[in-house]
Amino acid sequence: MARHLEAKHSDKPEEANTLKCPKGSKERKMQLSLLRNKGNRAHNNKVIKEGKGLVIPRQQSIKSAKPGDYLHCINCEGYLKRKSLWRHMQRCYLSQKPGKARNISSPSPL
Numbered sequence: 407m408a409r410h411l412e413a414k415h416s417d418k419p420e421e422a423n424t425l426k427c428p429k430g431s432k433e434r435k436m437q438l439s440l441l442r443n444k445g446n447r448a449h450n451n452k453v454i455k456e457g458k459g460l461v462i463p464r465q466q467s468i469k470s471a472k473p474g475d476y477l478h479c480i481n482c483e484g485y486l487k488r489k490s491l492w493r494h495m496q497r498c499y500l501s502q503k504p505g506k507a508r509n510i511s512s513p514s515p516l
Contacts, residue, residue: 407438414452436499450476450485461485 421434424441427434446462453459454473460474464484474483481500495501
């Protein structure tokens with residue numbers, strides 16, 4: 407995927423920003439995954455609109471499913487089955503969850 411972006415799409419700003427990240431870094435992998443999901447989502451929207459073609463989910467399922475059985479994650483734009491989307495949303499690597507640490511102020515001296 408990265409090699410294709412370097413060869414064919416390095417002139418586009420979003421792809422160029424992804425390629426600036428160090429190779430093998432967590433940030434680069436995350437950005438490449440997001441770009442892949444965005445492309446798959448565009449393809450899936452076209453398939454659903456035209457009513458023909460194959461939907462590309464983020465994770466393959468064992469049972470066959472109709473295109474209407476899938477929804478996209480609002481954070482990473484990956485297509486997942488409706489029934490498993492709630493679980494994905496709890497673990498999604500792009501979700502903005504508040505930290506577990508609380509801001510506890512020290513007691514004021516009396």
